[in-house]
Amino acid sequence: EADSLAFVPEIKPGPNIRRVGTTVEDFEQNLLSNLYFQRGTTIESASAGDAYHTLAVTLRDRLVDRYARTVAAHYETNPRFVYYLSAEYMLGRQLNQNLLYTGTEQWTREIAEARGLSMETLATLDVEPGLGNGGLGRLAACLLDSMATLDIPAVGYGIRYDYGIFKQTFQNGEQVERPDDWTFYGNPWEFAAPDDQHVVGFYGKTESANGDSMAGPRRWIPSETVRGEPSHMLVPGYGTQTVNIVRLWRARASRQSFDLARFGAGQYGEAVQHIALSESISKVLYPDDSTELGRELRLKQQYFLVSCSLRDIIRRFQFRNRDWDAFPDKVVIQLNDTHPVLAIPELMRLLVDEHQVDWDRAWSITQRTFAYTCHTLLPEALETWPVALMERLLPRHMEIIYLINHVFLRDLDMRHPGDLRLMRDLSLIQEEPERRVRMANLAVVGSHAVNGVAELHSRLLAETTLRDFASLWPEKFHNVTNGVTPRRFVRLANPRLSSLISAHLGGDGWLTDLDQLAGLEAFADDNAMRERWRDVKRLNKVDLAAYAARTTGVVLDPQAMCDVMIKRFHEYKRQLLKVLHVVTLYNRLRDDPAATVVPRTVVFAGKAAPGYRAAKLVMKLVNAVADTVNNDPRVAGALRVVFLPDYNVTRAELIVPSADLSEQISLAGKEASGTGNMKLALNGAVTIGTLDGANIEIRDRVGADNFFLFGYNAEQAMSARRSGYSARSFYDQDPELRAVLDAISGGVFSSGDRDAFASVVDSVLGWDEYLCLGDYRSYVDCQDTVERAWQDRERWTSMSIRNTARSGFFSSDRTVRDYCRGIWNVEPVRVPEE
Template sequence: MTAPESNQSVESLKDDIQRHVALTLGSDPFPPRKERYYLGLCYSVRDRLLGQWLETQRSYYDSITKRVYYMSLEFLPGRFLMNYIQALGMEEECREAVRDFGLDLDELLEEEWNPGLGNGGLGRLASCYMDSMATCKIPGYGYGILYDYGIFYQTIVNGYQHEGCDNWLRQDSPWVLRRGHFMFLINFYGRSEAYEDSAGHERFRWVDTESVMAMACDIMVPGHQNGHVTNMRLWKAISTRDFELEHFNRGDYIGAVQSKVESENISKVLYPNDTSPRGKELRLRQQYFFVAATFQDILRRFRKNNYSSFDCFPDQVAVQLNDTHPAISIAELMRILVDDEALTWETAWTICQKTFSYTNHTVLPEALETWSVELIGRMLPRHLQIIFEINRRFLDDVGKRFPGRVDLLRSLSLIAEDDGKQVRMAHLAIIGSHTVNGVAELHSKILKARLFKDFDNLYPGKFTNVTNGITPRRWLMQANPALSELIGSVIGNEWIHDLSHLSELAAYADDPEFQQRWQEVRKRNKKLLARYVLRKLGVGINPATLFDMHIKRIHEYKRQILNVLHVITIYNRIRSGSVAHHVPRTLFFAGKAAPGYLQAKLIIKLINAVGQAVNGDPAVGNELRVVFLPNYCVSQAEKLIPAADLSEQISTAGMEASGTGNMKFALNGALTIGTLDGANIEIREVVGEDNFFLFGHTEEDVHRLHSGGYDPVQIYESNIELKKALDMISTGFFSPEAPSLFRPIVDSLLAHGDYYLVLADYAKYVAEQARVSKCYEDPALWTRMSILNTANMGKFSSDRAIMEYARNIWKVSPLT
C-alpha cells in the first residue's frame, strides 16, 4: 500500500471507530475511553469482514459444491479481534488509528473476553480446524451450541480451585450475529406411533412431543488474507410460543415463565467434564438439540439446490462427528429419511454411511459415552426404536458372518447389558460412518489393535489416522510476534500459509548470530511473561531461570503429580546441599479440574501447597519457584507458550490420544520432556531424538504392567528420594494444618495400585530432568535444539490435517 492510500485507510478507520462509538453504542466519543473504543474498533473490523463473508457464502451456492459440516459440541476460538485484524492484513493501520486516539492496540485487545465454549483439546482442535478450513478454502461450516455460560472461571482460594460463572455474553459480543429468521423447531419426549400409509405400509411418527426453538447465531471465521470467510453456526435455545400459551391459558403466569426458562436452559451452560461423561439428561438434550437443528439446516440447504433425489445427498454433504457427542445424528438422519422422506431402510442406511465420519479422541474407558436405554427411550422414543433396528440388522449380519460367536455379538452390540442397558455411542458412530479416525498414529493403532479390534476385523479399511494439527496463524504469528518477525527476516513469510517452509530455518541452527537473535527473542518473551505473572499473582519470577511448563487440564493420566514429585525431589536436594547439575527453574502449572473430580482438585491444592513451601523457604532462594496460574484459557496459553523453555508432556503412554499443546510448545521453540505417547512420538520423529527429552515406559510396557505384576510399593521402598517425597506429602509437610490432607493422593499411588504408573516412571523422569538441566547449561546447544524444534514442525500445521480430511475422508476440494 502506498503512503497516501495507507493514510486514507487509517483516517477512514478512525471515522468508523468514532461513528460506531456514537451511533452503535450511543456513547460520546470524547474523551476516548478504552472499553468503548475497543468496541468501536470491533464493529469497524467486523464491517470489513462482512462483505467477504457474504461473498464466500454466495460462492458456495454458485459452485454447487460438496460441503463439510464439522459438528462439535465444543469450540475454543480464543479472542477474535487480533485474529480478524491479521486476517484482513490491517494490523499497522489499526495500531496507528488507535494510537491517534491516545490508545494502545495491545491494551484494547485485552478488553476481549475469551469465549470458553469448550473444555480443552477437543474444542481447541475444532477451532484450529475452522481456521484451516477457511485458509485452505474448504467449503464448509462449523456447527455447535452458543452456551450462555462457558467453561467455569477458575480462581484459587487458599490453594483450592473455586468455580465461578463465565457469563461471557453478559455484554453482547460484537462477534455473534443473531439470525432471528433461522429458527427451527426441535422436539423431545412424546412417543412413537405406528400407522399405515396409503400404500398399506407400516410407518412411524413421533407425536405428543414437547418442543423448543433453535435460533442460529453466526460467528465469522476468516482465512488468512485470502478473502474467504467460513461460518460457525451456534444454536441458541428459545422457548416456543405454544409452550408458554398453554400455561397462560390456564392462568398460570409463573408456570408459563418457568417453562420458558426451563426450555431455554438447553443452551445455558457447557458441561465442564473433559473425560468422564455423566449420564445427565440435560447433556443428552443439548446433544439432540444441536443435532436436530443442524440437520434441519443441512436439509434446508440441500433442498434449496432442487435435488430430485436423496441418492445424491452424500455427494453434497459430508458430516464429521467430533467425538461421539453428536453421534445421535445417525439416528436422526435415519428418522428424517425413513419417516419424513419415506425412503426404504436400506436406502437410508446407505446414505447415512456415506455421509458420516467419526473422530475418536480418547481410549480411556471411562470417557466412552453411553446413554441409558431408559433415558433415550423417554426423551427420544423414535430414535431408540431406530437404534434398536440398526442393532438388530447389524447383529444379524455379524451372526451370519461369524456363526456361533456369541462373545463377538456381545462385544460389538450397540447395547451394553452389564450395567443396566446402555447405548454405546461409539459403536453407533462406528457402524454409521464410512471412516473412523484416531488423532495420532499411536492412538489410531490402539483403536485398531485394542479398543475397537473386533470392528476393525469386521470392516477392514474403515479405521484410519489423521494426526492432529494446530494453526500457525494463532499459535505462532499471533502469539509470538517477535519470533515470527525473526523467522520472517531470514526465510520470508510463506510459512504462514505453508508451515513446511520452516525447515529452511535448520540452516541457521548453528549460526552464532542467528542463535543470539533467537535467544534475545526468547528472553524478551520471558520478561513479558514475568511481568504478567507479577501483575496477576504479585509473585516475582526471574526470567533468567529455566521456564518449565505443565499447562493443560488437571487429570491423573496427565500426571501433574509426577512433575510435583520431581519438584519436591529438587527441593530436597537443594535443602540438603546436593545439587548436581541444578539449574534454577521456574515451574508453571495451569489448568482446570472438572468440578466433580475431587482427586484432580486435590492435586491443584497440592501444587499450590508445594509452591508455598518452596517459594517461602529462604534456603531455596532463586533456585526454584512454583507458580500456579489461575483460569487457564486460550489467551493465557498465548502468553505462556512463547516464553517456555521446557514443555511437560508426561502422560502415561497410551493414554493421551494426541495432545496439541505439545505441538504449540515445540513450534515456539520449547524443548519437550515427554513419554512415547500421542503425538509426542511423531514430534520426536521429526525434530530428531537428540532434540527431545524422552523417558518412561512404552504403551506396550503399560499394557503388560496393567496385566499384572506391577508393585508400586516395592518401587517406593527401594528409592530413597521417592520415598522421602511421598512421605512428606502423606505426613503433612505441605499441609501442617491438616497433616492427612493429601493422603488420598499417596493412597492412589501406593494402596490403590498406581494405575497411571507414576512410580514406575519416576526414576527415569528425574534422570531425564537432570539431562535437561545439563543441556540448558550449554546455551549454544540448547538454542540449536530449540531452533531445530521450530524448524521441523511443518507437519503439525492444521492446514495439513484439514487437507488430509478433505482428500481422504470428506472427498472435497478447495474452492479456487
C-alpha cells in the first residue's frame, strides 16, 4: 500500500489567497451563505445547532485566510520551526476564543440577538475537546496560544482521541466515569485530511539491509500496520495575523480490514473486529495523571503519535531543504514529558535505515533536534517500559536504544572509569527487578536541552531525580517557569475584570504585554477602584452561585469568602488536608454556634484517575462532608461546601474569576509547578500555599504580605522522615486535630458508619506519606490569619489587586520567550496583513 497520496499541505504564496470581508454586512453574508451551502438549510428553518455550526465554520473561514498567509510567509522565510509533541492537549472551547481573535464578537451578538438567539445558548453548544488530563495538557494549549501570538512558526502534534477525558458524575458521593464522546455532533473546528495518511508499523522482525551492524541500515518488517489519519485545528494568535495549527492523528484500519464474507454470513461482530482492534489505538485518552501506566496499548499510542508526526516533520523539512545536517537548523522538537520520547529512536531509525545517514551523523542531528520538558519529580510518574515488550512491539527501536546506550555508557566509562554505580544509574536500561527501558534517561541522553517547569522543580531535578546527568552535562539543564494565557484565563474567563483593568490601564495592551498589569499597583489603595474590584468579584460569584444551584442544588452566598481548591485529585496535592480544615471549622461552629467566623464557601472541583482508590476515597469524603455541613442548620450562613462535578477548562473559566482564596497546599517538593495557582492569582485570588512549585515565584512577586504561607519547605519535608516523623504524635498532641480525625472515623460524615473512611484515617495516622498531619497545625493557624485579613475588607481588596498587578510574569508569552531564547533559538516570522 502506498505510504500516502503524497499530498503536500503547504500553501505557496500566490494570488489565490482570499481575503475575507471587513464589514458586518460581509460577515452576515458569509454566515447566510455558509448556512445555506454548508449546512444546507435556510434562515427560516435553521435550528440552534445549525446556527452554532454555521457560526463556527464562518469564523473558521476567517482564520483560514490568515492561515494561508501564515503558511505563505513561512514558505518564503524557511524558518526554524518548533514542533511540540504532546500526548495531551486541553484546548478548551473554541467559539468564544475565535470570536475574540477575529474581532467578530460584537457583530455576532447583534446578528444573533436580532434573531432571538443568545450568545450563551451558542456557547453551550460548543464542546470542549478534553484531550488531556490536567496541567500538562493545558500547558500545551497555553504554549500553542502564546507561540501563535508571538508569531513563532510552530506546529503542535497530538492524538485525536475518539473519547477524551471521562465525564465525571457522582453516585452516593463516589466518582462515576462516563465516556466523553466529544465529536458526537461533529466538530466544526477541524479539517480532516483522510487523503494524507501515514502507515505505522508494529511488531515483526528486523534484518540486515547491508552488512550485519546494528548501526544499520537495517530493515524492519512489521507484522502489523495501521494508518494515521491527520486532522488539524487552527491555532490563531491574538492581535496578530499568525495562525498555526495543531495536527492530531487518528488511527484507521487499512481498507481491506472489513471482512465482507463474515458479514455476509451474519457474523457482524467478527466482520469488523480487525477494524476495531486497529482503531483502538486512538480510541481513548488514558485518564491517568502523574502515574506510570504500563499497558501495551498505551505504548502503541505513543509510538503511533511519534511515527506519524516525525514523518510529517521530515516531509515539511524536505519541502524546502535537502541537506540532513541542516535539519536541526530548521527543526526543534519539544518533547512534552516522556510520552513522546520514542521520537528519539524513531528519528534515528528514519535517518539511518530509510535515509542512509550514518549512525554518528544521525546521532548528532538527533541530539541537536530534541529538547525535553520534565513535569514531575514523583518517581511513580517516570515512565519505564519492559524490554521484553519493546522487543516485541518495536524490535528495531529496541536495537537502536541498545546501541545508543552502548555508545553512551562507553563514553561515560571514559569520563568516569570504573564507576559502576554511575553506569547502573544512568543506563537507559534498568536491570532490576525486571529489565526496563527508562524513558527519562533516553530523553536526557537524546536531547540538547532538559528543563523543569518552575525554579524549585528545576533545582530539585538537577539535585535529586536527574542529579548524575546534571553533573555530567550541566549545560543541558534549564528552567522555564510555566505560564498561562491571559487571553483565555483573564479576558475570556473574566470579562468584567478585563474591562476594569483596561479602563485603568488606558487600553487592552496588557493582553499581549502582561507586565503592564503593574500599572494597577497605583490603584491598589484607591477606594473607588477597590469598590469596583469588589463589585466584579461579587458579580462573578453571583454567576457561580447560579451555576452551583442549577447543577448541584447547593445555594451559595455571594458575600461569603470563596475558597477554591480546583485541580486533579492526588494525594500529594492534599485535598485531604483541606478536608481536615473544613471539618475543623465545622467542629468549631458546632461547639459554639455563636462563634464569630468568616462566612466561607469552599469550592472543590477535580477528577481522579479511575483506578486511584485513595484519591477516590478522599473525593467521597469531600462529598460526605459537604452533605453533612450543608444540611446542618447550626452552621448555615457560616460554612458551605460544594463539589462541582466534571472539572474541565470550561469549568475553570467559570470558577477562577470568583475565587477569593486559592488553595495551593501540596507537600513542598511534590508539585512541579502548578498553573492553576497562576490563573487564580491573575484573577485576584490570594493564595494560601506551601513553598512548592511556582507558589514560591508567585510569593516572590506578589510579596509575602499578599500571600499566606504555611508548612514545611521542601528540605524540611525531605528530612522530616529521617528525623523520625510520627503522624501519630500530632494526633496525640493536638486536641483539635484529634477531634477532626475522630469525627471522620467515628462516622459523623457517614451516618454512623465507622468503616466508610477508616482507611483514609488509618493511612494518615500510619505512614502519612504526604505529611498532612505534620502540616495541619500550621495550615489551620494560617487559615485563621486569612480570616482576620478578610475582615479588613479594604486591606483584602488591596491584596487582591496587588496579586493581579504583580502576576504579569506568569503569562505563557513570557514562558514561550524563555523557551525561544534559552532552548529553541527560533525567531518570529511576521505575517503581513495583505
